[in-house]
Amino acid sequence: xxxxxxxxxxxxxxxxxxxxxxxxxxxxxxxxxxxxxxxxxxxxxxxxxxxxxxxxxxxxxxxxxxxxxxxxxxxxxxxxxxxxxxxxxxxxxxxxxxx
Amino acid sequence: xxxxxxxxxxxxxxxxxxxxxxxxxxxxxxxxxxxxxxxxxxxxxxxxxxxxxxxxxxxxxxxxxxxxxxxxxxxxxxxxxxxxxxxxxxxxxxxxxxxxxxxxxxxxxxxxxxxxxxxxxxxxxxxxxxxxxxxxxxxxxxxxxxxxxxxxxxxxxxxxxxxxxxxxxxxxxxxxxxxxxxxxxxxxxxxxxxxxxxxxxxxxxxxxxxxxxxxxxxxxxxxxxxxxxxxxxxxxxxxxxxxxxxxxxxxxxxxxxxxxxxxxxxxxxxxxxxxxxxxxxxxxxxxxxxxxxxxxxxxxxxxxxxxxxxxxxxxxxxxxxxxxxxxxxxxxxxxxxxxxxxxxxxxxxxxxxxxxxxxxxxxxxxxxxxxxxxxxxxxxxxxxxxxxxxxxxxxxxxxxxxxxxxxxxxxxxxxxxxxxxxxxxxxxxxxxxxxxxxxxxxxxxxxxxxxxxxxxxxxxxxxxxxxxxxxxxxxxxxxxxxxxxxxxxxxxxxxxxxxxxxxxxxxxxxxxxxxxxxxxxxxxxxxxxxxxxxxxxxxxxxxxxxxxxxxxxxxxxxxxxxxxxxxxxxxxxxxxxxxxxxxxxxxxxxxxxxxxxxxxxxxxxxxxxxxxxxxxxxxxxxxxxxxxxxxxxxxxxxxxxxxxxxxxxxxxxxxxxxxxxxxxxxxxxxxxxxxxxxxxxxxxxxxxxxxxxxxxxxxxxxxxxxxxxxxxxxxxxxxxxxxxxxxxxxxxxxxxxxxxxxxxxxxxxxxxxxxxxxxxxxxxxxxxxxxxxxxxxxxxxxxxxxxxxxxxxxxxxxxxxxxxxxxxxxxxxxxxxxxxxxxxxxxxxxxxxxxxxxxxxxxxxxxxxxxxxxxxxxxxx
Numbered sequence: 001x002x003x004x005x006x007x008x009x010x011x012x013x014x015x016x017x018x019x020x021x022x023x024x025x026x027x028x029x030x031x032x033x034x035x036x037x038x039x040x041x042x043x044x045x046x047x048x049x050x051x052x053x054x055x056x057x058x059x060x061x062x063x064x065x066x067x068x069x070x071x072x073x074x075x076x077x078x079x080x081x082x083x084x085x086x087x088x089x090x091x092x093x094x095x096x097x098x099x
Numbered sequence: 100x101x102x103x104x105x106x107x108x109x110x111x112x113x114x115x116x117x118x119x120x121x122x123x124x125x126x127x128x129x130x131x132x133x134x135x136x137x138x139x140x141x142x143x144x145x146x147x148x149x150x151x152x153x154x155x156x157x158x159x160x161x162x163x164x165x166x167x168x169x170x171x172x173x174x175x176x177x178x179x180x181x182x183x184x185x186x187x188x189x190x191x192x193x194x195x196x197x198x199x200x201x202x203x204x205x206x207x208x209x210x211x212x213x214x215x216x217x218x219x220x221x222x223x224x225x226x227x228x229x230x231x232x233x234x235x236x237x238x239x240x241x242x243x244x245x246x247x248x249x250x251x252x253x254x255x256x257x258x259x260x261x262x263x264x265x266x267x268x269x270x271x272x273x274x275x276x277x278x279x280x281x282x283x284x285x286x287x288x289x290x291x292x293x294x295x296x297x298x299x300x301x302x303x304x305x306x307x308x309x310x311x312x313x314x315x316x317x318x319x320x321x322x323x324x325x326x327x328x329x330x331x332x333x334x335x336x337x338x339x340x341x342x343x344x345x346x347x348x349x350x351x352x353x354x355x356x357x358x359x360x361x362x363x364x365x366x367x368x369x370x371x372x373x374x375x376x377x378x379x380x381x382x383x384x385x386x387x388x389x390x391x392x393x394x395x396x397x398x399x400x401x402x403x404x405x406x407x408x409x410x411x412x413x414x415x416x417x418x419x420x421x422x423x424x425x426x427x428x429x430x431x432x433x434x435x436x437x438x439x440x441x442x443x444x445x446x447x448x449x450x451x452x453x454x455x456x457x458x459x460x461x462x463x464x465x466x467x468x469x470x471x472x473x474x475x476x477x478x479x480x481x482x483x484x485x486x487x488x489x490x491x492x493x494x495x496x497x498x499x500x501x502x503x504x505x506x507x508x509x510x511x512x513x514x515x516x517x518x519x520x521x522x523x524x525x526x527x528x529x530x531x532x533x534x535x536x537x538x539x540x541x542x543x544x545x546x547x548x549x550x551x552x553x554x555x556x557x558x559x560x561x562x563x564x565x566x567x568x569x570x571x572x573x574x575x576x577x578x579x580x581x582x583x584x585x586x587x588x589x590x591x592x593x594x595x596x597x598x599x600x601x602x603x604x605x606x607x608x609x610x611x612x613x614x615x616x617x618x619x620x621x622x623x624x625x626x627x628x629x630x631x632x633x634x635x636x637x638x639x640x641x642x643x644x645x646x647x648x649x650x651x652x653x654x655x656x657x658x659x660x661x662x663x664x665x666x667x668x669x670x671x672x673x674x675x676x677x678x679x680x681x682x683x684x685x686x687x688x689x690x691x692x693x694x695x696x697x698x699x700x701x702x703x704x705x706x707x708x709x710x711x712x713x714x715x716x717x718x719x720x721x722x723x724x725x726x727x728x729x730x731x732x733x734x735x736x737x738x739x740x741x742x743x744x745x746x747x748x749x750x751x752x753x754x755x756x757x758x759x760x761x762x763x764x765x766x767x768x769x770x771x772x773x774x775x776x777x778x779x780x781x782x783x784x785x786x787x788x789x790x791x792x793x794x795x796x797x798x799x800x801x802x803x804x805x806x807x808x809x810x811x812x813x814x815x816x817x818x819x820x821x822x823x824x825x826x827x828x829x830x831x832x833x834x835x836x837x838x839x840x841x842x843x844x845x846x847x848x849x850x851x852x853x854x855x856x857x858x859x860x861x862x863x864x865x866x867x868x869x870x871x872x873x874x875x876x877x878x879x880x881x882x883x884x885x886x887x888x889x890x891x892x893x894x895x896x897x898x899x900x901x902x903x904x905x906x907x908x909x910x911x912x913x914x915x916x917x918x919x920x921x922x923x924x925x926x927x928x929x930x931x932x933x934x935x936x937x938x939x940x941x942x943x944x945x946x947x948x949x950x951x952x953x954x955x956x957x958x959x960x
Contacts (some may be wrong), residue, residue, distance in 0.1 A: 010118075011125045028145065029125050030110075030153030033118040034160065041164060062121060 004074070007048050009061035010036070036064065044070035100127065103146055109154035111161050113472035161472075165479035172480055179452060180484060183445055187488025187534060189844055190441030192495025195527045197434035199496065200503045201427040202526075203517035209415055210343050212283025216377040217415040220250070220390055222369055222408050229411070231369040236394070238364050240373065240410060243393045246386035250375035251278035253347060253357060257617055258329035259813050260315070260353075268617060268815035269311070269329075271353035272346070278354075279306075281376045282346065288312075289323035289338030296337075297356040304356060305334040309342040311352040329355070330619035347372060366404050367665065370780075374415065387412040425913050426834055427506060432907075433588065433841045436581045438534065443574040444848045445538035449481060450571055451859050453546030460546065473547040481539030489531030496527065505833045545570070568860070572892060575856050578849040579896025580903060583933050585842035587904035588911065590925030592838060595916045596831040604824060605753030606656060607695030611820035612794045613655055616805060616812050617784045624776050626710060632808050633687055633770065636786065639804035645792035650690035651770065651783035653683075656755040657823050658816075662781065663763060667738040668726050681722060682755055682763045683739075685770040685781045691717075691750055693789045694820075701733050701748035708769040715769065717748035722764035737766075740777065744768065758827045759916055787820065794819055831914075849896075850936045857889055857944035865951050873953040885948045889941025897933050901926060 002008055002016040013036075014027045039045045048065040066074070088094050103126050107119050126146060133139050173180040208214045221229040222236055232240075232252070241250045253274040260269050276294030285291070287309055296304050305327065307316075316322045326333045334355065345351065357371075377386055390410030398404040453460075460473055497519060504516050517523070545567055616636070623629045633651050640649040654662050664683040671679070688704045691697075699720060708715055716737075723732040736743045748767075756762040770783050790797060798817065805812055861868070868881055908920025 010121045011128065014125070028149035028153070029122040030149040030157070033114070033122060034153050034157050037114065037117070037157075038160065061124070 003045060003064055003066040003070075007063045007065040009063050011061075013064075039070070040064075043067060044073055100130070102143070106146060106150040109150055111154075111158050111471075111475075113161065113475060114157045116471060161475065162479070165476050166483065168476060169480040169483045173483060176452070179448070183448065183484045184487045184491060186441045186445055186848065187485055187531075187538075188491035188495055190438035191489050191492025191527060191530050191534060192499060193434040193841060194431075194438045194530055195492060195496035195523065196499035196503055197427075197430045198526050199500055199517040199519075199523050200506055201431045202522070204427055204507055205416070205424060207517075207522075210345075211415075213376075214415060216248075216379070217282070218375050218377060218383055218386060218412040219415055219417075220373040220375055220410050220412050222394075223411040224408050232371050232373050232410070233366050233369045234359050234364045234371060235366045236369075236410065237371050237373055239393055239397050240375075240390055244375075244386070244389050246377060246381045246389045246412075247375040248378050249277050249281040250373060251275045251281040252359075252371040252373045253278055254370055254372060255347065256355070258353070258355075259617065259619055259811075261328045261331075261811055266811050266813035267315070268615065268813045269352040271351050271355065273355050273357040275357045275359070278374070281374055283376070284340070284344055284346075286338035287341040288320060289336070291338050291340070292354060292356050297358055299358055299360060301356065301358070303332060303334040304337045305329065306338040306340060306354040307336060308340055308344070308352045310350075312339045329353070331621050347374075366401075375412070383412055383414050421913055423506070423830070425911070426830060429588070429592075429911065429914070430503075430506065430834065430837060433585055433838050436585055437841045437845050438530070440578050440581050440845045440848050442534055442537040443577050444852045446542055447571050447574045447852055448855060449538065449542040450545060450567060451855060453477070453542055454567070454859070457546070470547050474543045477543035477546060478535075478539050481543060482535045485531055485535035485539060488534070489527060492531070493524070493527045496523075502833065503837065506830050541570075571856055571859075575849075575852050575892050576896045576899065578845075578852045579893055579933060579937075580898075580900035582842065582845040582849040583897055583900025583929050584903045584907060585838065585845045586929035586932055587901070587925050588907060589835065589838045589842040590928050591908060591911060591915060591918060591920065591922055592831070593835050594922060594925060595914060595918045596828060596835050598918055599758050599831060599916050600828050602754070602758045604656065604758060605696060605751050606820075608820040608824045610789055610791055611694065612788045612790060612797060613785055613816070613818060613820055613823070614801070614814050615785050615816040616814055618782060618812070620779055620782075623782070624779070626771060626773055626775050629782065630771050632812075633783065635808040636805055637687060639808070640786070640788055640801055643790075643797065643800055645790050646797070647789040647791075648689045648693045649786065649788045650693045651687045652690055652785050652787060653685045653781040653783050654755075655785045655787070655820070655823060656694075656753050657757055657827055658785070660756045660760075662755075664739060664766070666766065669736045669738065669743070671726060680763055681718075682765045683778075683781060684765065684767050685773060685778065685783050686767050687770050687783065690767070690787070691748075693787045694753075695789075696753060697751040699749045699751065700731075701746070703748060704767075704769040706771075709771050710774065712772070714742050714744045714772055715747040716744040717750050717767040718746055719750055719752040719765040721752045722766065723749055725764055739766075739768075758824070785816075846932065846936060849933075850940045853889060853892060853937060853940035854943060856892070857885060857941050858947065860888070861885060861944045861948045868948055868951045869953040869955075872951065878949045881948050881951075882945045885945035886938075886941050889937050889945075893934060893937030897930050900933070901930065904929070 002013045002020070008016060010029070010032055014029075014032060018026050036045070040047070044067060045064045046067050048063045085094065100123070103123060107115055107122065110119070126142075129142055130139065133142050209217070211217060220232065220240060222232050223229050231254075234252075237250075237252045240247075244250070251274065253272045255270065256273045257268060257270050260267050274292060274297075276292055276297040279286075279291035280293070286306065289306075291306055292304065295301060307322075312318055312322060322336050323338065325336050327336055328334075340354070375386070377383065390412050394409040395406075398406045398409075463473065464470075500517060500519075507516075618629060618632065623632065637649045637651065640646055653659065662682055662684065663680045666679055666681050668679065686704065688706065691703055701717070704715070704717070718732065723730075726732070726737075727735060732746050732749060735746050737746075738744070744766075750765075750767070752762070753765065754760070754762050755765065773781075788797070788801075794817070802814060805814060871881065872878075904926065905921065908915075912920055
């Protein structure tokens, strides 16, 4: 999700996730890079050569971008979750106020 | 920061290479933000937890990924993978099986409590010979030696068991009361023999084996306390030994107390085996020195005692003959050479494949895979192949062990077959790991080194290519030399085996059947009763169609290897303390005829040689040479048990101690001339029958003849004499066969290795060959060029191999039965074979080189 709108480097991903979840999820470096590696191997994301403006760039950073395949998988996953929530709601597991 | 950097080392190298820098950057940034020391402390704890959680997981991720990639690669290159697995399996299987047997016989502790503290004590003489101890020697050691916790004596005995089912002949041992305590074994049921049982007044008792308990007593626990009849005497069963207890040798079925009467404690009647347990902290050497000193002190004080003999203490494990020992070590060495050849062959094969896959690796390197990652990926592939090979190899080992158990000496007081247990499996696993490293790491490292981006455009850098080519050439040379080594070894042992097989035993074994009827001593103590039995059996058997002759003898050659008696020859002064010995046998008439032992002069025994006629004897030619060289010995006399025996016949010598051992001169006496109860250990028990019919067709008739002579008499040890003589060389045959198989495989692998190397170098230098041919080089020149390369490698390998074989030959010497370790035929044969293989191995690549089409090659450029 963190790579949906723009290419990001590792630390930016951590920050983005922290912001999106109101600080509930703070990824550790190890967890982050392990999942990055796995997603790279599965072809969900790729490293990008495109860099932001030089004054914002730090040479140590590697930037990642979601691949087309990655986007397809993300959409499929979202659909699956949506379906799950729909079923949960129908069974009365989700309180009205939360919807 | 340094701490974090150190923590990162826990990650796989490739992961660190890839992400380490960024992770450090993130850590540095958080460190700056957390200015308060407590926050910084928390950050550190957090980082530690993170690394500890994720580093192992990252390793697992990579191994998992590598394994799945490796599996795909292996499945793609199926032919190659199968080759690698098969070659590994052969190497590991051979090594594991050889180790299993060698470990069982030579290394693994014997199945007794603290078996390293057990020693055997022998009487030794100055010529290096060993014999059993006389009761008086045993008493001297028992009463005077301070090195031992306990000392016990025993002798092998056999008895007829009549009580349970049909009569059966059992092998067992007669043991002093200390034996079981000395060995430190406890019975499965009841109790074992103690010092209360071996007194003259003690009731007769017996301890039986678990095997006998199962087969004859239906594993009935109430057998303890029951009486069984052994040789007409009732013995009370007091205990059952556990299944794994084998003493003094395999397949013993009972143990009875050895009673030593006070008048039996004499010197010069060696029949007791002794075993002792060393006190803690006493070494074998100390005990050896002590028993030697005791023997010598007694000999000094007592002029009757043989001064040329003394006690020696050997560990129980050293009982394995040096021959059997070197035989097994050679087997292990040969298997290890085979494994080494297999490894070098595979390393070469994988190098070649790696070179072919260079573009793939270069591509992956360009896509950002670090070198560590590539090495790791390649090594995982190789390790996976090795693991498959290891599993298959363990299977081969299990299948091969039964063939090799023939190499386990029968004298080993342990089970016949090595146990397949954790120890053996650990060995197989370790061998597999070593193998994987040997053939997996070097190629992986080499290949990855060449995988830089330049490989994408054009071949390899010349320097690295040359280095790899050199490495591959040396691997081929190593293979050739090791296979030459194995071939020479195999040739030498083959020649030694043929030599031993061609040794004339002094008798004709073909067409001779043998079986044993051990007569109970009490029932048959009178010579006339005994003779009646022998006559009925021999007359009956000789009347059978197809039977030429039959006779009884005290002990068969190569079965009863002892039977030595002290003799006094009239006219030869007995030197004090020096014994004159000869192998003694009691026989019935026509024994020499039945065994084809030539009668040189004089006559055979007849029915007329009885207790009342002149005591007569036949002696072997070497006996005559020893006492009356160049003279007529007929009519001369010697003394045994105070009786003068007159020589009436001179016969050929036989090798009763075995094909490869020196035998004493032989004396034969007529069974019928023995005094009643005299020489009871020499009462004939083996029936020999010369016949042109097979054992199977004769046996039922013989059984009924024996049953009619004595229905309670069991028959045992039914076999042909040829089998007995064949057993002499059985370990050699197994060894030559096993080594032959090893050498052939090694030879084949070396050939394949050479072929692979040349084929690859031809394909690599196709351009050069094309250019040469375009410039007008003749096909013959190209052919010669490739063949020359093959010949160079082969000559280097053969030379190195010959040097190795020359060194190893000396090590083999104990097994060569007099064949020279530098035997020309063996070396010549091996060299010739190796050169032929080279020729064949280089011919195909050479022909391929000749068929290179210059135009095609140029166009491809």
